[in-house]
Amino acid sequence: MPTLQQPLMIVTDLDGSLLDHHSYSWDPAEEWLEQLQQHQIPLVICSSKTAAEILPLQKKLGITGAPFIAENGALIQLDPSERIRLPADSADYETLCHRLSLLQSRYRFTGFHNFTDREVSAMTGLSEADAALSRQRDASEVLVWRDSEEAFASFHSELTQHNLTLTQGGRFWHVMPAGSGKGEALRWLLSQQSGEPRVTIGLGDGPNDAPMLDAVDYAVVIKGYSKTPVRLTRQDLKHIYHTAHYGPEGWCEGLDYFLT
Missing domain, CATH: 3.30.980.20 (Putative mannosyl-3-phosphoglycerate phosphatase; domain 2)
Structure with missing residues (x-):
């Protein structure tokens, strides 16, 4: 199991995961968000939301300037000055x-x-x-x-x-x-990181999160409202956790499972 003392990276979906599906609140996750900041663990948003939505949310979460993945992996922002579409030659x-x-x-x-x-x-x-x-x-x-x-x-x-x-x-x-997606975007983003490789924990609740959850070291499948189940292709079942709770409560449950 990973620990807070290791070089970690948390990769998270937003709606239905860190954010409540109905209220868009992340209040239940406040304690964990503070812990991640105290241990200087990067929080990378990987969402269907647009860059215009993610930027003010990053500010509220205290992670301004961090890289993020938007529009289900069709857009990646490495830093405030560099934003790319994936694949690079895709249509606007x-x-x-x-x-x-x-x-x-x-x-x-x-x-x-x-x-x-x-x-x-x-x-x-x-x-x-x-x-x-x-x-x-x-x-x-x-x-x-x-x-x-x-x-x-x-x-x-x-x-x-x-x-x-x-x-x-x-x-x-x-x-x-074609050729974009949360998994492809995350793998590309990780390939751009310098220094010691980080252990990745991914959290998501929807079918579109499956490629991202297949691309991380540890996957938290948050209980969701979609009628389509989240189907992962990976076979390392000890590295996969399915939560009993929805939204930010499930988000905390997943981090509790792998990090405490």
Whole structure:
């Protein structure tokens, strides 16, 4: 088991993990967050949220300037001056939305760029100001699917022809460049780290977290609300823990399990 005295890195999803699925509060995790700061253990956010959403959250958490992974791994910020899309040659958000608009004549779906801030707020429970930040996207689009399962399979196939892929988050589907994802982004980020390698503990609750949880040394699968289970490919079961609690309570439970 890892210890707080080792060089560690905590990699965390936000919604439904560090943040409560309904209230977006992290109050139950305050004690652990303080411990991580006291031991100078980096906290790397790996989320479906946008960079515009993560930056003010980092400030509130006291980790301003730390690297983070946004938009399910389609965007990585190494430091305040360096932000990259993954893969590096992937299309920007405007181009991605244009490609999706060409498919809307054959499939019934709505993207975040089609909604207003008020509509996104009503769907997510975010304030209108925070909903506006969620719509400031750089590399991926969020979809509300309104068509059949059969049409969805065809839609997925067509996206592949455009070098795009789909991943399921806690609430919505996300269209991303092929070759991106939380696992790919985390492995790339770790390859850029200098100095002594850190033992990584990852925490997530949704199907889109599975690649990230497969890429860390120790994985905490937080009990979630998604109907789709979190399926990991790794076989080292002693390095995987499934929590009994949701959200930040489960987040603390996972760190308690591996670090105390």
